[in-house]
Amino acid sequence: RKEVEQDPGPFNVPEGATVAFNCTYSNSASQSFFWYRQDCRKEPKLLMSVYSSGNEDGRFTAQLNRASQYISLLIRDSKLSDSATYLCVVRILTGGGNKLTFGTGTQLKVEL
Amino acid sequence: EPEVTQTPSHQVTQMGQEVILRCVPISNHLYFYWYRQILGQKVEFLVSFYNNEISEKSEIFDDQFSVERPDGSNFTLKIRSTKLEDSAMYFCASSWDGNNVLTFGAGSRLTVL
Numbered sequence: 001r002k003e004v005e006q007d008p009g010p011f012n013v014p015e016g017a018t019v020a021f022n023c024t025y026s027n028s029a030s031q032s033f034f035w036y037r038q039d040c041r042k043e044p045k046l047l048m049s050v051y052s053s054g055n056e057d058g059r060f061t062a063q064l065n066r067a068s069q070y071i072s073l074l075i076r077d078s079k080l081s082d083s084a085t086y087l088c089v090v091r092i093l094t095g096g097g098n099k100l101t102f103g104t105g106t107q108l109k110v111e112l
Numbered sequence: 113e114p115e116v117t118q119t120p121s122h123q124v125t126q127m128g129q130e131v132i133l134r135c136v137p138i139s140n141h142l143y144f145y146w147y148r149q150i151l152g153q154k155v156e157f158l159v160s161f162y163n164n165e166i167s168e169k170s171e172i173f174d175d176q177f178s179v180e181r182p183d184g185s186n187f188t189l190k191i192r193s194t195k196l197e198d199s200a201m202y203f204c205a206s207s208w209d210g211n212n213v214l215t216f217g218a219g220s221r222l223t224v225l
Contacts, residue, residue: 032211034213038155041201041221042218042219043203043216043217043218043219044155044203044216045216046213046214049213087154087155093210093211098143098145098160098205098207098210098211098212098214099157099160099168100147100155100157100214101157102154102155102156103154104153104154105154
């Protein structure tokens with residue numbers, strides 16, 4: 001089983017649509033959770049951290065279910081500029097600090 | 113906003129050659145990392161570095177790879193005797209502490225012919 005699993009997509013949605021991405025992780029020792037955004041051939045950039053109580057940042061809402069080892073990202077009122085690959089990322093704290101495990105990403109294409 | 117800078121942005125090399133990728137982390141950060149991403153695949157952890165030594169490495173980071181912080185600003189990844197399968201984007205990252213969010217550089221694309 002993959003450590004972090006995501007539907008690769010692509011998700012093609014019209015501008016203004018609401019879209020949801022899901023992610024599952026296999027290691028129950030995972031302690032921190034994130035959504036990163038990656039544009040084509042660019043570096044990953046942190047979109048938002050994901051907290052157990054769920055959290056929102058503008059049009060973006062993230063949810064975490066530790067019992068099911070499941071993370072989600074909801075994007076409301078999608079914009080053309082939201083087109084990117086969304087990476088589900090988990091962290092297991094070790095002596096080495098920030099070892100992040102990335103999913104393969106879900107590609108989003110927002111169209112006119 | 114502080115940045116992690118990487119050079120070169122793209123390097124083409126012949127199989128068997130040695131390559132050094134350079135990174136300048138954010139100045140007050142203490143933890144440094146290398147990740148790589150083969151085209152079309154996921155971002156993979158290679159190594160973390162703290163207090164002038166490797167703190168953790170993945171199974172990918174074998175004897176072919178080494179890291180160094182030769183001075184107070186640079187953090188380098190050396191790949192000896194490159195193979196075709198080393199072709200990838202290599203991302204440097206840094207963080208202030210082991211729990212903090214990573215800042216990634218723009219990456220160095222390595223192409224091995």
